[in-house]
Amino acid sequence: xxDFDPATVRTEEIxxxxxxxxxxxxxxxxxxxxxxxxxxxxxxxGGMIRAIxxxxxxxxxxRFDPRVMRQxxxxxxxxxxxxxxxxxxxxxxxxxxxxxxxxxxxxxxxFPDAPGGRGEPSGDGREPGRSDRALDIDRARRRLEAIQDxxxxxxxxxxxxxxRFRHGSG
Numbered sequence: 830x831x832d833f834d835p836a837t838v839r840t841e842e843i844x845x846x847x848x849x850x851x852x853x854x855x856x857x858x859x860x861x862x863x864x865x866x867x868x869x870x871x872x873x874x875g876g877m878i879r880a881i882x883x884x885x886x887x888x889x890x891x892r893f894d895p896r897v898m899r900q901x902x903x904x905x906x907x908x909x910x911x912x913x914x915x916x917x918x919x920x921x922x923x924x925x926x927x928x929x930x931x932x933x934x935x936x937x938x939x940f941p942d943a944p945g946g947r948g949e950p951s952g953d954g955r956e957p958g959r960s961d962r963a964l965d966i967d968r969a970r971r972r973l974e975a976i977q978d979x980x981x982x983x984x985x986x987x988x989x990x991x992x993r994f995r996h997g998s999g
Contacts, residue, residue: 843991850984857977860931864970867923871915873908874900880912884924888913931973 867884877894891909900908 847984847988850980853980854977856931857973860927861970861973863927864924867920867927869916869918869920869923871912871917871919873912873915878908878912880909880916882913882916882920884920886917886920888916928973 864884868889869882869884869886870879871882872879874894874897877897879890879892880888881890882888891912897905897908
């Protein structure tokens with residue numbers, strides 16, 4: 830991916846690669862920061878129940894319009910679950926959007942039922958889209974961090990070889 834022969838690379842090319850590397854790393858770092866800020870919102874019962882969850886699907890807030898209390902307990906429970914699920918799907922979509930922009934690619938396996946995902950079974954018998962969202966986000970974070978670490982390692986070695994070449998010892 831980043832393989833090149835220092836003997837054939839011009840200084841301008843190295844400068845361009847360095848600028849791209851810096852831009853990519855800034856983008857990845859910003860995306861990791863934005864993941865912690867992601868929230869999702871959902872509603873049910875005609876907007877009388879509203880839920881807010883964080884990027885990992887944990888409930889942050891649930892609000893009830895007083896009129897919703899007229900429902901029976903089963904209907905109320907179903908509406909609450911529905912609002913929370915809608916909020917979790919919203920957070921999932923927003924997380925997928927942040928990661929998709931940072932990776933500049935379709936979302937694929939980390940978000941199987943997100944736009945651009947594959948919708949493949951999880952391998953443990955669950956339906957596509959029923960995977961543990963916290964694990965999906967954690968897997969995506971690990972992927973971003975691995976890309977960043979790999980890129981930094983790759984550039985560090987290449988820049989050292991280029992520096993040796995420039996000084997005639999490579």
